[in-house]
Structure formats: C-alpha cells, structure tokens
Amino acid sequence: MAADQHVANIGQPGARRRRNAGIVLCTLAAAALVVLLIIDAPAWWRLLVGVPAGLGAAELLQAREKT
Numbered sequence: 001m002a003a004d005q006h007v008a009n010i011g012q013p014g015a016r017r018r019r020n021a022g023i024v025l026c027t028l029a030a031a032a033l034v035v036l037l038i039i040d041a042p043a044w045w046r047l048l049v050g051v052p053a054g055l056g057a058a059e060l061l062q063a064r065e066k067t
Contacts, residue, residue: 008065008066008067009066009067010066010067014066015063015066016063018059018060018062018063019059019060019063019064021056021059022056022057022058022059022060022063023056023060024056025052025053025055025056025059026052026053026056026057026060027056028052028056029049029050029052029053029056030053032049032052033046033049036049
C-alpha cells in the first residue's frame with residue numbers, strides 16, 4: 001500500500017457521530033468562552049475552555065479522515 005493511501009476504520013454512522021460530537025464540543029466551548037469573558041472570569045478559567053475546544057477539533061478531524 002502506498003504511503004498516501006489510508007483505510008477508513010469507521011463507517012458513515014461513526015463519522016457522523018464524531019462530526020456531531022465535534023460540533024457540539026466546539027459550540028459549547030465557544031459559548032463557555034463568551035460567558036467567561038462577559039463575567040470577567042480569571043484567565044485560568046478561560047484557559048480551561050481549550051480542553052473541550054481541542055477535543056471538538058480532534059473529533060472533527062477524525063470524522064473528516066474517517067479514523
């Protein structure tokens with residue numbers, strides 16, 4: 001197998017589930033960041049928003065690559 005080929009290890013339902021989870025996590029992270037900015041929360045709390053944002057981005061990338 002060539003280096004530029006890959007085999008998808010999830011089907012359409014799995015990719016859709018990952019994509020939906022990624023969208024939900026990114027949306028929740030954005031909403032949390034807006035709330036934390038409005039209430040002028042400490043920087044450490046705002047930094048924690050990176051966790052769900054990163055997980056959501058990973059889900060979206062995995063859904064796109066079907067891995």
